[in-house]
Amino acid sequence: DVKVTQSSRYLVKRTGEKVFLECVQDMDHENMFWYRQDPGLGLRLIYFSYDVKMKEKGDIPEGYSVSREKKERFSLILESASTNQTSMYLCASRPSGTSGNEQFFGPGTRLTVL
Amino acid sequence: GEDVEQSLFLSVREGDSSVINCTYTDSSSTYLYWYKQEPGAGLQLLTYIFSNMDMKQDQRLTVLLNKKDKHLSLRIADTQTGDSAIYFCAEKKGGSYIPTFGRGTSLIVHP
Numbered sequence: 001d002v003k004v005t006q007s008s009r010y011l012v013k014r015t016g017e018k019v020f021l022e023c024v025q026d027m028d029h030e031n032m033f034w035y036r037q038d039p040g041l042g043l044r045l046i047y048f049s050y051d052v053k054m055k056e057k058g059d060i061p062e063g064y065s066v067s068r069e070k071k072e073r074f075s076l077i078l079e080s081a082s083t084n085q086t087s088m089y090l091c092a093s094r095p096s097g098t099s100g101n102e103q104f105f106g107p108g109t110r111l112t113v114l
Numbered sequence: 115g116e117d118v119e120q121s122l123f124l125s126v127r128e129g130d131s132s133v134i135n136c137t138y139t140d141s142s143s144t145y146l147y148w149y150k151q152e153p154g155a156g157l158q159l160l161t162y163i164f165s166n167m168d169m170k171q172d173q174r175l176t177v178l179l180n181k182k183d184k185h186l187s188l189r190i191a192d193t194q195t196g197d198s199a200i201y202f203c204a205e206k207k208g209g210s211y212i213p214t215f216g217r218g219t220s221l222i223v224h225p
Contacts, residue, residue, distance in 0.1 A: 108155070
């Protein structure tokens with residue numbers, strides 16, 4: 001059974017803290033993605049990685065960075081968390097290539113920044 | 115305007131059919147998807163259709179594609195309370211890694 005796991009389901013941090021969100025997939029997928037989901041706004045792409053050590057900015061990369069040192073792991077980093085980064089964060093992965101392969105999603109991390 | 119548009123809410127009675135609609139703007143979209151998100155969970159692929167198809171049926175689910183109007187719909191027959199979720203429409207071009215998602219339609223099923 002395919003699996004994308006995220007390190008925390010719920011996280012509470014303070015403004016200015018450095019925050020790490022971890023995502024691990026066990027499907028040997030090349031492509032991995034970070035989205036944030038906000039009510040009424042749907043999913044917005046923050047960053048994606050099409051292979052190890054490769055990364056591309058998505059639609060809303062400001063305030064975020066990412067790291068992909070190993071194929072199975074894709075980390076999202078909030079260098080200095082702010083209250084407007086309170087959101088649900090979803091990680092996804094898919095096999096390589098531009099065919100119709102679906103994305104597999106993790107359960108999400110609900111981050112609250114106080 | 116948005117690339118993929120969906121209405122935000124749909125309310126139906128248990129046992130009725132639900133129809134969730136989606137419009138997209140890019141005529142070069144090759145793959146069209148419906149994902150389901152249950153409360154507190156990530157998204158799961160429900161079904162997908164290639165742009166050279168008009169219809170796809172999978173048990174209680176029927177997907178209709180009108181390429182001329184760039185309109186996609188998902189029909190759920192005999193809707194159950196377990197179908198209550200957010201449904202996301204997404205489209206992807208053949209040469210891209212990245213799908214574009216709509217904002218999601220919250221389906222509420224009441225007795």
